[in-house]
Amino acid sequence: MKKVKVGIAGAAGYTGCELIRLLALHPQAEIIWLMTGKTNEGRRLHEVFPHLRGLPERVFQPLDAGAAGDADLAFMATPHGVAVSIVPEFLEAGCRVIDVSADYRLKDPKVYEEWYEKRHTAPDLLEEAVYGLTELYRSRLPGARIVANPGCYPTASILALAPILREGVARPDSIVIDAKSGVSGAGRSLNLRTHFSETTEDLQAYSPARHRHIPEIEQEFSLLSGRKTPVTFVPHLIPMIRGMLVTAYCKPVREVDTSELTELYRGFYDQEPFVTVLAEDELPRTKDVWGTNRCEIAVRYDPRSATILVVSVIDNLVKGASGQAVQNMNVVFEMPETSGLESLALYP
Ligand SMILES: NC(=O)c1ccc[n+]([C@@H]2O[C@H](COP(=O)([O-])OP(=O)(O)OC[C@H]3O[C@@H](n4cnc5c(N)ncnc54)[C@H](OP(=O)(O)O)[C@@H]3O)[C@@H](O)[C@H]2O)c1
Known part of the structure; x- marks a missing residue:
C-alpha cells in the first residue's frame, strides 16, 4: 500500500x-x-x-x-x-x-x-x-x-451547538459560552502565566469577549443558523495539562424538552465515529476523552429558566x-x- x-x-x-x-x-x-x-x-x-x-x-x-x-x-x-x-x-x-x-x-x-x-x-x-x-x-x-x-475552543463549541443552530431550534441572539482549557492549550514555549506555580491551585478567566477564537466561532455559527450569530465567549485556564470543557447556554425558539433535544443530537451525529451524544442522565468529563480524538456531548433543557444547556468535552491536543x-x-x-x-x- x-x-x-x-x-x-x-x-x-x-x-x-x-x-x-x-x-x-x-x-x-x-x-x-x-x-x-x-x-x-x-x-x-x-x-x-x-x-x-x-x-x-x-x-x-x-x-x-x-x-x-x-x-x-x-x-x-x-x-x-x-x-x-x-x-x-x-x-x-x-x-x-x-x-x-x-x-x-x-x-x-x-x-x-x-x-x-x-x-x-x-x-x-x-x-x-x-x-x-x-x-x-x-x-x-x-x-x-x-x-x-x-481551533480547540471552536471545535468544542461548534460541535456543542451545531445541531440546534442548523435545525433552527436555538435563538441565534442568545448564545453564551463558558469554556475551560488545560494549560497545554497555551503551547510549549515558556511564559509566566503558564508556570506550574502560577496555574496550580488557581482558576482564572481570560480574554472575556475578546478571545481570538470568537470570530471563528461566529463565522461558523452564522453559516449554521443562516444569519449573523454573535456569541458571548469567556474562556478559563484550568490547572490540568490536557482537556477542554465547554458549557453553552442558549434560548430555544419554541418549547422543547431534554428527550427531544437528545434525540435531535443523536440523529445529527448518528454516523460520526468521533462524536458521542450521552444519555439524559450522563454528563461528559474531560478524562473520558483524554488522549483520544473523541468529543462527548450532553444536552439538557432547564424549563425553570427556559434555557438549553449543552456540555461538550474534547482533548484540546487531539x-x-x-x-x-x-x-x-x-x-x-x-x-x-x-x-x-x-x-x-x-x-x-
Ligand atoms: N496547544 C493547543 O491545544 C492547540 C490547539 C489547537 C490549535 N493550536 C494551534 O497550533 C499551533 C501550534 O500550537 P502549539 O501549542 O503546538 O505551540 P508550541 O508548543 O508553542 O509550538 C510551536 C512550534 O512552532 C515553532 N515555531 C515558532 N515560531 C516559529 C517560526 N517563526 N518559524 C518556524 N517555526 C516556529 C516552534 O519552534 P521552536 O520551539 O523550535 O522555536 C515549535 O516547534 C498554534 O497556531 C496554536 O494556536 C494549538
Whole structure:
C-alpha cells in the first residue's frame, strides 16, 4: 500500500509532538521531515521528546518550503502568522497543507487583520481553504489542497451547538459560552502565566469577549443558523495539562424538552465515529476523552429558566488540534477516516 509522505512544521511544539505520536503509528502515513523554529532547530527528536524513543531518530530542520522534498502533505503546527506567508510556498512545492494554526480559518481577511493585528498576505487562498471541522465539511475535503484545521475552543463549541443552530431550534441572539482549557492549550514555549506555580491551585478567566477564537466561532455559527450569530465567549485556564470543557447556554425558539433535544443530537451525529451524544442522565468529563480524538456531548433543557444547556468535552491536543488534523488527512487522501485514531482514553 502506498503511504502518504508527510512533513510537520512546528514539530517541536505540543501539537507537533502529538502529530508525530499519531502519525508514527498511522498505517498509511510516513513522516519524512520535521521542521521547527529557532529554539529547537538542529536538535534530535529524542533529545526534545524523550518519550518518543523507539521512533527513528531525526533532526529538527529549519522551516523551509524549499526542503519539502517529495512530501505529499505538510502539517503546519506553528504559531499564527507563520503559515500565512509560507503556505503558498509549500503549495507551489507540490504539497497539500493542513494548517493547525489560525491563519486560514477566517474567510474575511479584514476580520483576520482586526483580530490578529496582521495583514493577511495570501487572501486569495482563503476561499479555497476548507474549514476542517470534519463533521461539517467532510464532503469538501477529498483532494483539498489546503485545510484550515479549527481551533480547540471552536471545535468544542461548534460541535456543542451545531445541531440546534442548523435545525433552527436555538435563538441565534442568545448564545453564551463558558469554556475551560488545560494549560497545554497555551503551547510549549515558556511564559509566566503558564508556570506550574502560577496555574496550580488557581482558576482564572481570560480574554472575556475578546478571545481570538470568537470570530471563528461566529463565522461558523452564522453559516449554521443562516444569519449573523454573535456569541458571548469567556474562556478559563484550568490547572490540568490536557482537556477542554465547554458549557453553552442558549434560548430555544419554541418549547422543547431534554428527550427531544437528545434525540435531535443523536440523529445529527448518528454516523460520526468521533462524536458521542450521552444519555439524559450522563454528563461528559474531560478524562473520558483524554488522549483520544473523541468529543462527548450532553444536552439538557432547564424549563425553570427556559434555557438549553449543552456540555461538550474534547482533548484540546487531539480532537482540538492534531487528531482532527489526522482525521482531515484521512479524508483528504480518501483513507478510512478513523485510521491511526483508534486509541482509547487514558484513565485515571
Ligand atoms: N496547544 C493547543 O491545544 C492547540 C490547539 C489547537 C490549535 N493550536 C494551534 O497550533 C499551533 C501550534 O500550537 P502549539 O501549542 O503546538 O505551540 P508550541 O508548543 O508553542 O509550538 C510551536 C512550534 O512552532 C515553532 N515555531 C515558532 N515560531 C516559529 C517560526 N517563526 N518559524 C518556524 N517555526 C516556529 C516552534 O519552534 P521552536 O520551539 O523550535 O522555536 C515549535 O516547534 C498554534 O497556531 C496554536 O494556536 C494549538
